[in-house]
Amino acid sequence: MAESSFTPGSFDAGAGPVVAFHDVAIGFDGHEVLHDLSFHVEHGETRIILGPAGCGKSLILKLANGLLEPDRGEVCVFGRSLGGMTEAERFDLRAHVGMVFQESALFDSINVEDNVAYRLREEGAPAEETHTRVQEALRFVELEKAIDKYPSELSGGMRRRVSIARAIINRPDLILYDSPTGGLDPITSTTIIELVVKQRDVSHTTSLLITHRLQDAFTLATHRYNSDLGRMELIPDGKIDDSTKFLVLHEGKKVFDGTTLELTHSNDPFLREFLT
């Protein structure tokens, strides 16, 4: 892990949420996209963010990673407010946050190994250790054979898996997934969701995940990773994963914040319509 002035390892899980939004608002060109949004994500929790296109879901992840500044309100990550941080302090913080972008955002002029190794090389890790960890990360996403390929030679699903490998290479304490299954076919989407479940159940990393596919969201809530079988399976007896919770947005406002059961039993007309 990166040497930095910021150490979430010392972050006390009982001290407070990993991510907390307090009355956050942001807009562009005079149009407010997020309106006074408040929610928090606890340690080890997987928070699925749902909502129609254009309601500001991706903005939440960019705000949580300090890539954007809110117009109002406060964003806290690992118990620290991003508002008072300098850009250098944010770089230290980001060393503990992995992010998977909507369109993968791989560096197209370098190959898969260099993409996945990017963060470790920036941190000055030794070449041998870097190569070993790149292989580990690519093995996790089952893409070891693509190590020498360039992003343009990969399919959409493979690019997304490389993006996940790049996000987890330094074992982050928080992972932000921005529509990891967006634009993919159902089979490839399930492969990606299986990787997210694997990361959740193997590393117990806190994560925020945006998805447009309700099917993916409920797969996350109803499945677990079986390390012995090496694949995802349905949680027996119709149980659901307690660490998976939902945040639903509509027109930049929070309309739901709670567990899977609370969501499926909600009588809110918008939620009923959205879920059906």
Place this chain on the structure above:
Amino acid sequence: MFTFSPEDFAKRTVGSVQEFALLCGRAVGNLFSGRRYWADIFTQMDSIGVGSLPIVILTGFFTGCVLALQAAVSLKEFGAVGMTGKLVALSMVKELGPVLTGLMVAGRNSSGMASELGSMKVTEQIDAMRALGTDPIRKLVTPRILATVVMLFFLTIISDACGTAGGALVSVTLLKLNASTFFHTAYMALTYGDVVGGLVKPLFSGFIVATVGCYFGMTAKGGTQGVGRATTQAVVYAMIFIILVDFLVTQLMIGIFGK
């Protein structure tokens, strides 16, 4: 319906100037602190400097040729064809070498920088870089500024030399002048102030080429159409700024050296 608002225009203009100034300030500040990406600096020097050699050599050479031809026609009326070397050398070293090289490099590299960084911006690669803990200004902008300033300085010297050589070739082969007379008058015409003035200009032009190209790239938005727009704007603004700053630097040099 599109309506023009002077207030919005003024706000956008002031905002753009502020963003540009901040980008320049941070990029220059990075030269003196923190990590330096030497590999990127040398890669950019190769791309900008070595890559621009053919266009700079050809432009400089043929400009010198044309200068000699045109000068000879005018000087002949005063019986001063022998001064062709002086006119070619002074024009190339003081003005045409620095300005034309700056414009050529702007056309080639400002557009290249704007399109490369613009593509990275619209595909979220710049955000990914920030998310991975790298300052994109330190990694992408600072190496381009340093590489362009250094390489444009040397490219201008090469352009001056090629222009003078082109003028000499035309003077000897077409105007039947003596080569040694040409080079002697050229050498004697140049003073310390002329050379310094001619070599200060590419430092400013290099800074303009890189910062304008990077600024339009880093602020590109709107997909591939936005990248195309950023590329065009980068070339247009870089060229205008080069000519404007050339005028200001010339004034400054006249103030310092008296000519």
